Amino acid sequence: MKQFIDFLPLIIFFVVAKMDPREVSLAGQTFELGGIISATAILIVTSIIVYGLLWYRQKSLEKSQMFTIAAVIILGGMTVLFRDETFLKWKAPLVNWAFAVVFLASQFIGSKPLIERMLSHAMTLPKPVWYKVNTSWAVFFLLLGAANWFAAFMVPGDFWVDFKVFGNLGLTLVFTVVQFMFLGRYLQEDAQTTGKETE
Structure with a gap:
């Protein structure tokens, strides 16, 4: 079960990355959904949610999980900011x-x-x-x-x-x-x- 939880953000990333880019509206804002950049943004958000819930439930994270979430936020954030998938790669x-x-x-x-x-x-x-x-x-x-x-x-x-x-x-x-x-x-x-x- 733990391994599935760790892979959940990656599975969501895969699904969104494989979608054809399209515009979606949410709370009066328009966002692009589909492709690597939006998938990376969703990877960051879902990773923060998943590991945040794990931390809330367990009161701690394993060192490997902390390193992984830091890498997702830093390299994923650079990918979204510069719109360059090289960072995430x-x-x-x-x-x-x-x-x-x-x-x-x-x-x-x-x-x-x-x-x-x-x-x-x-x-x-x-x-x-x-x-x-x-x-x-x-x-x-x-x-x-x-x-x-x-x-x-x-x-x-x-x-x-x-x-x-x-x-x-x-x-x-x-x-x-x-x-x-x-x-x-x-x-x-x-x-x-x-x-x-x-x-």
């Missing part, structure tokens, strides 16, 4: 590369890699495995950022819009499934150990 590569840096840096800063801090409440893994999983997430975000950059700047047309929504989601789901397949052996061992302790 940089959002996905920069956000993914920032995540890659954070995951990698966590292996050298503090006592635990980031993935262990995030998931140690749910599973127990040997220390070397935590580092392998953490490194794999860093590499994944590095490659995902590169794929977003390629889709945005090397492929003509608005393919980057499709990739931004469905490519990111699809690749993340596939990678997550592969991760759980890799971790399956350790999860089974952890479950067996827990079962013996309760006997």
